[in-house]
Amino acid sequence: MKRGDSLYRRLLAWLLLPLLALGGLMVFQAWVDARHTADRAFDRLLEAASLAIAEQVQWQDDRLWLDLPPAALDMLATDAEERVFYSLVDRDGRFITGNAELPGDERGDSESGDTLLYRNVEWQGMTLRQGVRRSRLEDWRLRERFEIRVAHSREGRDALTHELLRANLAYILAMALVAVVVLLVAIRSALRPLTRLRRAIRARDPRTLAPLDLPLPRELAELRETLNELLARMRRVRANQERFIGDASHQLRTPLAGLSARAELALRHDDPARWRDALSAMQATSARTARLAMQLLSLTRLDNPEYRPELTPLDLNDLARQAVRDHWAGCHRQGIDLGVECASRPVRIQGIDWQLQEALNNLIDNACRYGGRRITLRTHARPPFLEVEDDGPGIPESRRLLVLRPFHRGEEGGEGSGLGLAIVDSIARAHGARLELTQGTDGQGLIVRLRFGEESP
């Protein structure tokens, strides 16, 4: 696993990054607010000073006249000892008096009363906050317009901004710290059940398949249930395997014991004719045993979930005809009527040639073995299926599922291995087909049908 790929990291990243972004935004907002507040507070000074100056503007000797109150200038300098500038400008923008020819402000007049405009200006390499007051003389007749421009450097404003920001920053930092700590604790405690689950699984005896039993939160409880279901399935599979092995060894032991007994019996005699009888009987038994072993092998192979052979396109008609050809002679010898009814068109499916042949062999074999006198192979195109019908005794409905299990014979004491239908069932599952057992057409006998899925193009 990559180092970066951890739930803890993911949660932390997805929670912390937005939190940090939010924190950054808050700091920026706090700075903007602080600056705005400081400006608003200090702009009052510009307002008051410009008013104090404006009140002293008069009309005298046919021109604007100003008796500058020194206090108005002192007002503009706070403890931060700002640099102070002022100028008086007439209605045409001509400089009347002042210590600096400050720039004007382009913005328009307000609706009523004096116009007051504030802004930051760059003036001779200094950043100043300027206030412009447009006013007019309140004389009896004369209403001459004029403009007072006052400005001071920003030290006091910046100091207040920093002071306000520092207070806010402390608050934001404390909040961020608490949030981060809470986040870390929360993520850790949320992930703790996962650690518990991992420890519980790791601490288990590797051979035990007992269900996990520990209290977990809902999301992990689902995982626990899924695991338990898997374990239950594995338990069933293992039970099946154990039974299969037991049955298989039992099945193999019986003929081997028979062989051994027969050989022992034959050895007690000196008569070659007896030996011959014994040998032929032993040959038949060993052939059966060999076939049993073959079937066990193929069943094991079919049941192996890892075994996934390549599917090839097949025609069921060809398969059915081939099976009839293979078995016809044998059946004919036993007086069994073996026939085939093919669909009019080729029935194409995806399948494994040898497996389907094996299935047909088993079904024909079973039908012969359990007393069928007439066996019909039938194919059908839509839906595609392959069936084998016989007129034997059939299987009662209650036992049809049971006969699919290995070593379960339809009839106790028969000479079959009890593996045939189990093998057919495995083959059907390997082909994604359904195995159906039904009664024969005349109300007796048995139809075994392999119903394939519709062929995909």
Next chain:
Amino acid sequence: MTRPLLWLLLGLWSLAATAEETLHYPADPEAEPAQPLIIHAALDLPHARPLLEAFHRHHPNIELTYRNLTTLELHQHFLDAPDAADVVLSSAMPWQYHLANDGHAQPLESDVARRWPAWAQWRGELFAFTFEPIVMVVHRDLIERFGEVRSHGDLLELLSDHADALAGRIVTYDPVRSGAGYTYAIEESRLSPRYWDLVSSLGRARTVLTGTTGEMLSGLEEGRYLLGYNLLGSYVRDAVANHPQLVMVVPDDYALVTQRLAFIPRLAPHPESAALFMDYLLSEAGQRVIAEQTHLGAMHPALSGPGTAGALRDEVGDALRPIAIGPGLLATLDRLKREALLARWRREFQREVPALR
């Protein structure tokens, strides 16, 4: 501020309009490394010399050039070549403040500067290093005839009661001709509206108006005047010492205090030497030289005794009103303000002038 007016005003300031004088202290050839230092000042050599000599003893490696100019020349020189001087000293407070306010000064960053009283500096750029009261000089004849004059109130009373007897025997600055006189007029009018009563009383007593402290002092020494109003204390002390018939009175209701301001220009060619000099000027040692060897008035808070601000405070208490180093000084330089104030001053001065002859 229109230029011609500025020059006019500055020209009027001349407290002691002397020709240009230069002092030069070569660097000690054995002291390393040699550092030049150029001081441009409006401070007479008798006041400056002890200070410069003491400084040079402390820092023999400094090659010191001192040029004494009138306040007008000083200002002109500075604006013509703002990178010529390392330190600028002047008693013309509004002009010094004007230059610093416009950003021509650089801050002095040193412990001495940080410890300097806040009211005697501005932004760490402009430093007041002297403490000179504006005083009255009273002739003993006047005291014998009319009693003691200890305050502005006494003066007003005296003028009201004996305007005719004193006609033409009082002298003061002409605010029209003298920049210093104009500055004092502005400051006094800010302090109290009763100043205008005093001006009209002075007018009624047909007070003589002069342009310099020197003129007033010589008239007082010769006995032409019985009372001089608003003289610069540092110049008066010598005269009083030499002329026992004169008495220096620091008014006990209020006394303006003017201070000489020093700054290092932003474009100073040798800022390290300049900082050394400023540190010395503001140090206890430098201030002690000012206290003991000049009449400028030392103002280091740690110093006491004759010639210090502390001693003056003990003498007249809360009456001292140092001219604030603040934007208010800019109003002094305003053209219209000057016209308005002078118009008022003239009006008040002539209000009660009896028809001559």
